[in-house]
Structure formats: C-alpha cells, structure tokens
Amino acid sequence: MYDCGKIAIIGGGSWATAIAKIVVSHTHHIGWYMRRDDRIEDFRRMGHNPAYLTSVHFNIDEINFDSDLNRIAQQYDTLVFVTPSPYLKSHLKKLKTRIRDKFILTAIKGIVPDENLVCSEYFHQVYDVPYENLACIGGPSHAEEVALERLSYLTVGCADREKAQAFCDVLSSEYIKTKTSTDVVGIEYSSVLKNVYAIAAGICSGLKYGDNFQSVLMANAVQEMNRFLTAVYPLDRNAYDSVYLGDLLVTGYSNFSRNRTFGTMIGKGYSVKSAQIEMEMIAEGYFGTKCMKEINRHCHVNMPILDAVYNILYERIAPQIEIKLLTDSFR
Known part of the structure; x- marks a missing residue:
C-alpha cells in the first residue's frame, strides 16, 4: 500500500x-x-x-x-x-x-x-x-x-x-x-468551468433573474461542460457525479462562492476592476474565462455560456444585452 x-x-x-x-x-x-x-x-x-x-x-x-x-x-x-x-x-x-x-x-x-x-x-x-x-x-x-x-x-x-x-x-x-x-484532467477542467458558470449565475442574479431561470442556466451549464470534456479529453465519465455537477451547483448557488459574488456585482453594474477591488479575494473564474475561451478557439466546442461571460468581462458588452441573447438560445 x-x-x-x-x-x-x-x-x-x-x-x-x-x-x-x-x-x-x-x-x-x-x-x-x-x-x-x-x-x-x-x-x-x-x-x-x-x-x-x-x-x-x-x-x-x-x-x-x-x-x-x-x-x-x-x-x-x-x-x-x-x-x-x-x-x-x-x-x-x-x-x-x-x-x-x-x-x-x-x-x-x-x-x-x-x-x-x-x-x-x-x-x-x-x-x-x-x-x-x-x-x-x-x-x-x-x-x-x-x-x-x-x-x-x-x-x-x-x-x-x-x-x-x-x-x-x-x-x-x-x-x-x-x-x-x-479523470485528473477532466476534474481540473470542470473545476475551471464551474467558476465561469458561477459568474454567469451571479450576473443573472444581479440582473434580477429568478430561481426558475437559474435552474435552466445550471442545466445548460452541465451540458456545456460535458460537451467540452468529451471533446478535449474523451473518457468514460459521468458528468452528473458530485465532482462535476455537485461542484458546479454549490459554486453556482452558494453565498460562500466568490465567483457568484463577483458575477452578482457585475450584474448590478460594477466594472470588473471595481468588483475585484471591493471583493479583496480572487475570483478564479475571471482568469479561467479568458483561458477557456482561448483554449476553445482551437477546440471549437459549442459553449454559449462561456462566450457570454467572456463578452461581458473582456469585451465589455452590457450584461443585459448578452444575457438576453443567451436566454434566447436556451430551451
């Protein structure tokens, strides 16, 4: 042993x-x-x-x-x-x-x-x-x-x-x-992506979207995560295991979540810089969003939630506009 x-x-x-x-x-x-x-x-x-x-x-x-x-x-x-x-x-x-x-x-x-x-x-x-x-x-x-x-x-x-x-x-x-x-790489990528999706959940909370929509957002997020993991690191995994879906849910919903808190501030109208200064703690998803966007430029996986968060944080697209476009893509 x-x-x-x-x-x-x-x-x-x-x-x-x-x-x-x-x-x-x-x-x-x-x-x-x-x-x-x-x-x-x-x-x-x-x-x-x-x-x-x-x-x-x-x-x-x-x-x-x-x-x-x-x-x-x-x-x-x-x-x-x-x-x-x-x-x-x-x-x-x-x-x-x-x-x-x-x-x-x-x-x-x-x-x-x-x-x-x-x-x-x-x-x-x-x-x-x-x-x-x-x-x-x-x-x-x-x-x-x-x-x-x-x-x-x-x-x-x-x-x-x-x-x-x-x-x-x-x-x-x-x-x-x-x-x-x-599944080392799969767990690590899911840990990065769940922070991105928690920022999305926070932005939607700051924009006053309710629990009904948040559940749809999380359902689409786990599908998006699974698409990416399957494309970049195919393995016999279950994306609904606690290490994937469980981590996504707790980060997306919990008041302890730095990334959700950061996203909520962005949804309420804070700039990225002012949100970072006020938080005094690192929201990993801010950096993860840019890295994942760059990785996906080579992988070409359909990732509308990642794209929306990237556009809000890095392209300075208004959250109201970007999230409305995102909601129209959900079913």
Whole structure:
C-alpha cells in the first residue's frame, strides 16, 4: 500500500487552511509554505491563520512553517498546492529543488494563465512530473463549510489509483467522505468551468433573474461542460457525479462562492476592476474565462455560456444585452 509520507501544504488562503486542518488532524504533522514571514509570525502567535478562516485553531507544535519553498520541497514527500492559479508560476519560479519524484496534488480550481494549461499538465510539461505522481482534489467543498466540519465529499484524481486512495485515507473523517477517480484532467477542467458558470449565475442574479431561470442556466451549464470534456479529453465519465455537477451547483448557488459574488456585482453594474477591488479575494473564474475561451478557439466546442461571460468581462458588452441573447438560445 502506498504511503504519502510527510505532507506539506503550499499556500495560505482559505482552502489551504481548510485542507491543512483536515490533514494535520490525521498526521499530526505538516509542513506549511507561506510566502510572507509576517503572516507566519502572526499565525504562530495567534494559533490560527490571521487572514483566512480565523475561527480554525491549530496546534502550532504540529506545523513546520517555512517561507522557503525549496526547504519545504526538500523535506516533504507529498506537496499539496493550494495557491491561486494566477500566482502558481511566480511561486514555482523560486523552486530549484527537483520535484519529479514527489507526489504532487493540486487543489487549485483554476488554470495557469498564459500557458492555458490545467495544473497537472503544467507540472508534467514544465517540471517533468510523471502522471502517476500527479493528483488533484475536486468536489463541492467550500472552505468555510469544511472549517465548520459540515459533511463534504471530496474526490482525489490520479492515474495511479493506489496513490489516490492513500491520500483519500488521509482526508477521510466523520465529516469528509472521499472517493477516487482517474479523470485528473477532466476534474481540473470542470473545476475551471464551474467558476465561469458561477459568474454567469451571479450576473443573472444581479440582473434580477429568478430561481426558475437559474435552474435552466445550471442545466445548460452541465451540458456545456460535458460537451467540452468529451471533446478535449474523451473518457468514460459521468458528468452528473458530485465532482462535476455537485461542484458546479454549490459554486453556482452558494453565498460562500466568490465567483457568484463577483458575477452578482457585475450584474448590478460594477466594472470588473471595481468588483475585484471591493471583493479583496480572487475570483478564479475571471482568469479561467479568458483561458477557456482561448483554449476553445482551437477546440471549437459549442459553449454559449462561456462566450457570454467572456463578452461581458473582456469585451465589455452590457450584461443585459448578452444575457438576453443567451436566454434566447436556451430551451
């Protein structure tokens, strides 16, 4: 049976904090890379993340904090990346340590800008990590609810199912149910697309479309997602599984959803810049929309919801006009 060995968390946001809470309760030791030394010192002093999920308290003696990514990469066997996708490249530029023999998990629900690659493909192409050492964590899982120990379901995807199961065993608890999958790329693409569709749901909410229309939007979104996944990465998958449809629904409907919140502000008339400034948190779907649009220029999949969100965010088409055109295309 595969052993994940010593596990380190890379990132300091809310989802990184929630995953750290889950992992350290099982292992009683984690490495934790955070970019800022002042944030680490505040964490040590207060016993909780000073900026995110502040109600979650940790036993500091069980955590090896470090702002040096190379030291963490050298000392730990499993590296769980939970940084915002736009910053992944800048973090990894500091990396001089060879990581191809590490077990790399990404819990990043985004795409690498400029490269237009999902994270596992980026690690494979740029850092030569073999597919059997690459995994992802997906599923409907707001960090806030995980922190409150509300029942959540996570899927670990990896080409090596034994490794996926080993990390599932680390995550499993009374409030975390787990399953494995081999559909790493499909899970990652669906994680990007559901953020785009959550922005669409938010825009429609801001425009005062009701629940009846939102349900039609989500029904069309899962069909659009399935069309794309089938075209770019054909596999025997069920798009109605929780890791695909479940994640889409929670992101599209929940008040915890940054992407829905961002979209709602756009629907109410905020500019993209003013919405980003007021939120103070990254809505991954903003970057994901542009990346997916560029990818689909080569794939030619029929994706009217993606196109509508792109036109609103990047072409500055009025949301009222673009969503009206979208509603006319639905049945």
